[in-house]
Amino acid sequence: MEAEGLELPSAIAAVILLILTGCRLNEIMTLKWEYVDLDAGVVNLPDSKTGAKVVYLGKPAIETLRRLPRLSGNPWVIYGTKPGARLTDLQPFWQRVRARAGLKDARIHDLRHTFASAAVAAGQGLPMIGKLLGHTQVQTTARYAHLAADPVRAAANQVSTAIASALG
Secondary structure (H helix, E strand, O other): OOOOOOOOHHHHHHHHHHHHHOOOHHHHHOOEHHHEEOOOOEEEEOOOOOOOEEEEOOHHHHHHHHHOOOOOOOOEOOEOOOOOOEOOOOHHHHHHHHHHHOOOOOOOOHHHHHHHHHHHHOOOOHHHHHHHHOOOOHHHHHOOHHHOHHHHHHHHHHHHHHHHHHHO
């Protein structure tokens, strides 16, 4: 869709940033350039669901932001079609993405869960994942852990293999 140039680049960037950061939809849709510090690799959100929050950006997220144009007179990262305005509704674009990808039941919030699941699969612990997601309690993050059965299966195999080996 990006290569075809038929969609608003900021809508594409919004979806990419959602999956690369684990941010909530509102955090990306209301993101202003003044919150973004690409040199430090962070976004400083003055307000989120859990209050002020620092979002640490990986290199792919930084590159996504670097490629996105900064429109004169428009403070919004995810700009809309009207001068000075932000994009207010990502759903129409998301519906087109889902249709093209054949993901009829995928919700935008599933991108946040995918980020968390990938973190679990990469071996990150729940406290770290909670920090990345901006959760204030590990119990909240624990609800995301069920999404990654493969790392748990791999760990079970590794542990049981080691025990079986020790037993001879």
